[in-house]
Amino acid sequence: MLASLIGHFGDFDLAEEAAAEAFAIATKRWPADGVPDHPAAWLVTTARRRAIDRLRRDRVLAAKLRLLLPENGGAGPGEDDVAERAIPDERLELVFMCCHPALAPDAQVALTLRAVGGLATDEIARAFLVPAETMKRRLTRAKSKIKVAGIPFAVPSGPQLPERLAVVLAVVYLIFNQGYGDHQDTSGLAAEAIRLGRVLAGLLPAEPEVLGLLALMLLHDARRAARFDGQDLVLLPDQDRTRWDWRQIEQARVLLDRALLDPAAVRRGQYVIQAAIASLQAEPRLDWPQIAALYAELADLTDSDVVRLNRAVAIAEAEGPAPALTLVEALELPGYQYWHSTRAELLRRLGRADEARAAYRQALALARTAPERRFLERRIAEA
Amino acid sequence: MQYALLIYSKPGAVEALGDAERAAIHREYLDIKQEPGIVGGASLHPVETATTVRVQDGRTLVTDGPFADTKEVFGGLYLLEADDLDQATKVASRIPAARLGGVIEIRPVVTD
Secondary structure: OHHHHHHHHOOHHHHHHHHHHHHHHHHHHHHHHOOOOOHHHHHHHHHHHHHHHHHHHHOOHHHHHHHHHHHHOOOOOOHHHHHHOOOOOOHHHHHHHHOOOOOOHHHHHHHHHHHHOOOOHHHHHHHOOOOHHHHHHHHHHHHHHHHHHOOOOOOOOHHHHHHHHHHHHHHHHHHHHHHHOOOOOOOOHHHHHHHHHHHHHHHOOOOHHHHHHHHHHHHHHHOHHHOEEOOEEOOHHHOOHHHOOHHHHHHHHHHHHHHHOOOOOOOOOHHHHHHHHHHHHOOOOOOHHHHHHHHHHHHHHHOOHHHHHHHHHHHHHHHOHHHHHHHHHOOOOOOOHHHHHHHHHHHHHOOOHHHHHHHHHHHHHHOOOHHHHHHHHHHHHHO | OEEEEEEEEOOOOOOOOOHHHHHHHHHHHHHHHHOOOEEEEEEOOOHHHOEEEEEEOOEEEEEEOOOOOOOOEEEEEEEEEOOOHHHHHHHHHOOHHHHOOOEEEEEEOOOO
């Protein structure tokens, strides 16, 4: 309903306030008058009338009437004509508006969570560890930019769609990763990202990257219970597989199969490849050469040294630590904790204990969470 | 909605081209000016002709040269009537400066 109002009026705050007023009126009137035959239509009609009243008071009516009159013929929308036309699902338009490239990335994330996810401003602030006032300002500025700069409420047309969709998926994945770091997902962001992923998969069921992203998130999330032993980090090979959510893994694999079978896909996208890797990692015996090959494909696509690092880890398992170390040392990632810890692990396997310890210490200096720090300290002690 | 398309050019980009190319680009700018939706515009003389004015403590200070806090040089603008930012972006992407190392800034115009 909110999406429909935002689409109609092009103004977030107006839509939100009108919707809230409509609900308040319903709460007062329906117990006394009875619930109307078409409650959703009643709410939308009432909200539209409240919004129109407000616009009249704001003297912006002239511009907005241009939007309203063709549909309503002047007298105001009748309940019947709204009920006859099903209220269009405009959530896709809303998502693409929230993730428009003319908005700053942190604004895209905040707006998507607020408008599509329905999270409260202070919930979002807490999840991203910023003060509530900061998040409120961020949202206000973003909504203002949408209005003043004329960011459209629309699904981008053909040639633009792949690029714009990539931004939407990046926003959803960012939200997922923000929640995923915490093994309890106390912020609920990982669950919210999955929910958004499902909405997108429902609205764009033929887009392989949409299916790929959802599959990827489901696969990661399925292992959440096994990633920690109390407060300690447990690596993938040591995880208790019985604690994985196999129903979720199965769901993910069904999605992945659909994505991989897409006849229109010229080449596989980054989320499909990552999901394929995650799916292989859930096997009881890991096919490391196949995983390494997929990382190579991903590296070509993204030109990312982090991906090359992950490929080196797979090569270590498939071919041994020496070739992997060569690959790792060819990369430039001095500020990246996992570059140091990977190098340390390979040095350890090659019996170069002093160098391994030094590398673990460099990783420790960059570690950001207590479980990671404890893990690295144990490695230093054991080396 | 009205938008200002502010054209920032990479210094020397057009000068480095051959005469025929430069003439073609000049025509492109004129063609854009004729498009429906373009309601105004101005092409500015080069940066060497610029003068900067400031007023401090009641005194007017005049200096030679542009106010340039960027490498790119402000060369002109179009005023465009468009339905939304995506439409304005389509027009902006056709401005030659954008593909010759320059930048187009799109700013909505205050109306009333």
